[in-house]
């Protein structure tokens with residue numbers, strides 16, 4: 001029997017939105033990436049943490065450059081890729097405009113992944129662009145039973161703070177939520193460390209295959225920023241490194257591109273990971289009266305936890321042993337069938353997502369992992385459908401008076 005899923009609010013029109021975002025990317029490239037900090041009105045992003053040493057500042061600048069630069073076939077781009085620069089999907093450290101298209105083989109209910117995914121032997125990621133000798137892109141196969149979805153590149157300015165959060169904080173929140181009995185019960189994503197070897201700042205010390213707690217990605221599938229950076233170079237650009245030795249699978253079975261062997265040195269991965277660590281959170285604005293109280297009272301703060309403590313031995317002094325305000329518990333929550341994408345990541349199921357950090361929302365033009373919400377109001381309502389752990393909070397949000405709801409939403413824009 002087919003389950004009919006009734007979702008709140010209007011559903012996105014994926015093709016239209018994809019086309020729109022694609023045009024934005026073309027436009028942003030036609031004009032060329034603007035160097036230096038990005039200004040939106042009076043606001044700035046893409047700035048380093050305050051008070052960095054000269055050495056850390058030059059790491060930041062080098063990583064920033066490597067994050068912005070478009071890679072070419074001579075650098076080892078391809079055989080298949082999605083975009084040429086990290087910044088194409090994280091402009092100024094912010095959200096988008098670039099995105100990744102995903103495809104999953106699902107059961108008749110449209111959301112449950114088919115075991116083994118036999119229709120997708122080359123994986124879930126669509127890679128349309130070619131370099132380094134490829135002649136056949138990786139498109140979604142055209143057959144029934146496939147679910148296509150989009151992931152817009154999220155803002156990365158909270159990355160350092162998220163990596164620095166003390167693991168005990170995440171386990172504490174997981175344990176506290178398990179006791180609540182009101183339907184909110186997040187869990188850490190336990191994943192297997194994927195890097196070929198540990199390149200992380202010495203303190204990580206993870207080896208390939210170690211069980212670690214995932215923090216990054218919309219389903220918290222990756223534990224550290226070195227690992228994520230290497231994964232992004234490989235998966236989004238076809239750039240291999242000592243942490244990711246193989247080119248992504250492609251229809252022609254190509255094992256290499258125009259640059260034989262490993263494409264990038266370890267230092268490039270590390271410099272970009274350090275840039276992410278050293279990126280400053282956008283400045284907070286004064287909160288409107290009542291905003292924080294309403295946020296708390298509606299139950300938003302259970303998942304979008306306002307403040308967490310970082311580990312005392314995090315190697316960036318500005319982020320060691322401090323409180324960071326990213327408004328996320330970094331836990332997975334089941335948001336129900338409306339947001340489910342048919343994809344799993346580590347322990348994360350089709351309908352589970354990591355609580356999105358809410359910092360810097362005023363710089364975003366679309367919301368939720370696939371960009372289906374065009375406004376903050378829509379973003380809140382769309383993650384509270386039947387079956388979502390956020391339902392009670394979203395119902396409380398909907399019960400607020402118009403004035404109160406406006407205060408809560410304008411509070412979100414100050415974070």
Ligand code: HEC
Pocket residue numbers: 067082083084085086087088089090098099100151152153154155156159215216217218219220225228229232233236237272276
């Ligand atoms: C084609 C678009 C695209 C490109 C290019 C890209 N990213 Fe991403 N990035 C994404 C998407 C989409 C996600 C969410 C992915 C997921 O969960 O699978 C993401 C997630 C991230 C995250 C995790 C953020 C968080 O809050 O969890 C980091 C860090 C990141 N990217 C860094 C990079 C770096 C570094 C590069 C360049 C080496 C890069 N990205 C290139 C689209 C892109």
Ligand code: HEC
Pocket residue numbers: 184185218298299300301302303304333335339353354355356357358361364366367368369370376379380383389390393394397412
């Ligand atoms: C059960 C946990 C939970 C509760 C409660 C919750 N959220 Fe969320 N929220 C999430 C998750 C998980 C996401 C990511 C969804 C996605 O990316 O598709 C999210 C995403 C968002 C986003 C979009 C952020 C972005 O960058 O796209 C906003 C805005 C938001 N929540 C606001 C709220 C507000 C306001 C409340 C209270 C009315 C609330 N949330 C309650 C878990 C929760």
